[in-house]
Amino acid sequence: MTDSLERALRVAVNDLADAGRPVNLAERALRRTRVLRVRRRVATGSLVALTVLTMGGFAVWRPAAPHGPQVAAASPAGSASPSAPLVTYPGPVSYPGRWVLGSFQHATDGNAVVFDRGAGMYRTLPYRWAVLSPAGTVAAVYDAGRLGFLTLGTGTVEWVEGVSAVPSRGMWSPDGTRVVFSGGDKDPSAAQPPPPDLVVVDVATRTARTLPNGTRCGDGCHAYWVSATEVAVDPTDVTTPTTVYAADTGTVTRTLPLFGRVGVRWTGSPDGGYVVLDKDGETIVQDRSARTLVCTLPADTRDVYWIDEITMLVIRPDGVSKVDLEGRVTEVFPFPSWVRTGMVDHTLVKA
Amino acid sequence: MRRASVLVEVHVDEAAERDFTEFVAQRTHALFRVAYALTGDQHAAEDLLQNALAKAAMRWTRIEGDGEAYVKRILYRDCVSIWRWRSRRRETLMATPPEPRADDGVDPDLRLLLIDALRGLPPKQRAVLVLRYLDDLSEKQVAEVLGCSTGTVGSQASRALDKLRRHIGPALLTRLTEVPR
Structure with missing residues (x-):
């Protein structure tokens, strides 16, 4: 490398480091520490019972809230932006294929927003991330490393303890009965970084299973469901097949030859013939049986949902586009202004 | 007897918490720079640093040597091993554009392109470059x-x-x- 490139790179790395806004994290870190201590005491073995803590009668919002824009008091349980008002927005924002905008996040304060189908509105939550269940009635929420389940009908949160791992953004199983995430709280001073655990949480029985196959996954390690009974993570080396594990036992069930990384969510077509992947910075569609590249999706693709076997909804920064299997945009649905301005991480859910 | 031991434990925890809080107050800026360089995202940097600080706090009284180096080590490892992507591709909103440096002698277009390229690197590759060019570590130290x-x-x-x-x-x-x- 030339001296001039090295010098420019040094300046650029320092510029990037200076672009953030430092915040006081001491209180949050200490609160998180207390949560971890509880987990350490409770977690024993690979199959552990979860302690579910209902928030002492506290609800994030009052049940049966009236329709229309309103502002409620923020929950003291959250840390994303504890003092921010919990603004609501009218909904739903609908798309072809019975898809509706399910969740997104305020880019400025980091609060998640989810669609409450019972109330017909979008609710801002005092939590950093929220992932709606397939039925849209429960949201897995994440805050200060905690995993909780928010029942949208009542506004109550049950926090899950007893899992010795930092939850990544978990993924719901297709039938909505379980959540899988990857992570680990093992001693960070160990000579070798420990591989992350895959943890499957059964929502109904309040149990979590840390899968015995501690798999070392690649950059952007994230667990996802391949089917209703199988989970996987992208491999370290993308040229090797992806290993699939049984969610019940952790045993290897099969491998998948894929052109690229799945990323955070398995995005297969309804008939299973195609899958959307990230490869060399592009989002592509692979024909799974022919093992061929079908098309490349728009460069600013954020996420993909299938309408039918040949049509996709592609989430882009300013809205949602309908795209065919040749990668052509056939219809554009701009986000409403209140969604587009300062909002990121949009996801869809079935109506 | 049991009561006395509990009191001692509480006393130690409180002292450690005070020490830890003081450490965070003094070193947050430096640690946040590393976290932001690793993630390129305000909220992701906060999450990364928050988790690293929590892990360090649990072992605060047992950490030998430099606490800042310990936290940085967690930052780098967590960034690579349990990185949590928010969506298929990360959003690249920048809270504040980097202020140009008047005396660095580096082409402004080049600098912006490099920053953009750094944000697009996989976590491990970016971690290596941040360790080399922000922390000035040798290849052996990076390893x-x-x-x-x-x-x-x-x-x-x-x-x-x-x-x-x-x-x-x-x-x-x-x-x-x-x-x-």
Whole structure:
């Protein structure tokens, strides 16, 4: 490398480091520490019972809230932006294929927003991330490393303890009965970084299973469901097949030859013939049986949902586009202004 | 007897918490710079640093040596091993554009292109470059922090630099080589 490139790179790395806004994290870190201590005491073995803590009668919002824009008091349980008002927005924002905008996040304060189908509105939550269940009635929420389940009908949160791992953004199983995430709280001073655990949480029985196959996954390690009974993570080396594990036992069930990384969510077509992947910075569609590249999706693709076997909804920064299997945009649905301005991480859910 | 031991434990925890809080107050800025350089995102940097501080707090009284180095080691390892992507591709909103440096002598276009390219690198490659060019560590020291071999560090750095060169493009690269040393 030339001296001039090295010098420019040094300046650029320092510029990037200076672009953030430092915040006081001491209180949050200490609160998180207390949560971890509880987990350490409770977690024993690979199959552990979860302690579910209902928030002492506290609800994030009052049940049966009236329709229309309103502002409620923020929950003291959250840390994303504890003092921010919990603004609501009218909904739903609908798309072809019975898809509706399910969740997104305020880019400025980091609060998640989810669609409450019972109330017909979008609710801002005092939590950093929220992932709606397939039925849209429960949201897995994440805050200060905690995993909780928010029942949208009542506004109550049950926090899950007893899992010795930092939850990544978990993924719901297709039938909505379980959540899988990857992570680990093992001693960070160990000579070798420990591989992350895959943890499957059964929502109904309040149990979590840390899968015995501690798999070392690649950059952007994230667990996802391949089917209703199988989970996987992208491999370290993308040229090797992806290993699939049984969610019940952790045993290897099969491998998948894929052109690229799945990323955070398995995005297969309804008939299973195609899958959307990230490869060399592009989002592509692979024909799974022919093992061929079908098309490349728009460069600013954020996420993909299938309408039918040949049509996709592609989430882009300013809205949602309908795209065919040749990668052509056939219809554009701009986000409403209140969604587009300062909002990121949009996801869809079935109506 | 049991009551006394509990009191001692509480006393130790409170003292450790005070010490830890003071450490965070003094070193947050430096640690946040690393976290932001690793993630390129305000909220992700906060999450990364918050988790690293929590892990360090649990072992605060047992950490030998420099607490800042300990937290940085967790930052780098967590960034690589349990990175949590929010969506298929990360959003690249910047809270505040970097302020230009008046005296760095680096082409402004090149600098912005490099920043953009850095944000697009996979976590491990970016971690290697941040360790090398923000923390000024040697290849061997980078390997120790990340818990991998020097060969892995070299290959990751090489791939990262290849991507940066491709992102910059030949025109700017030519201008770069013309800069007098």
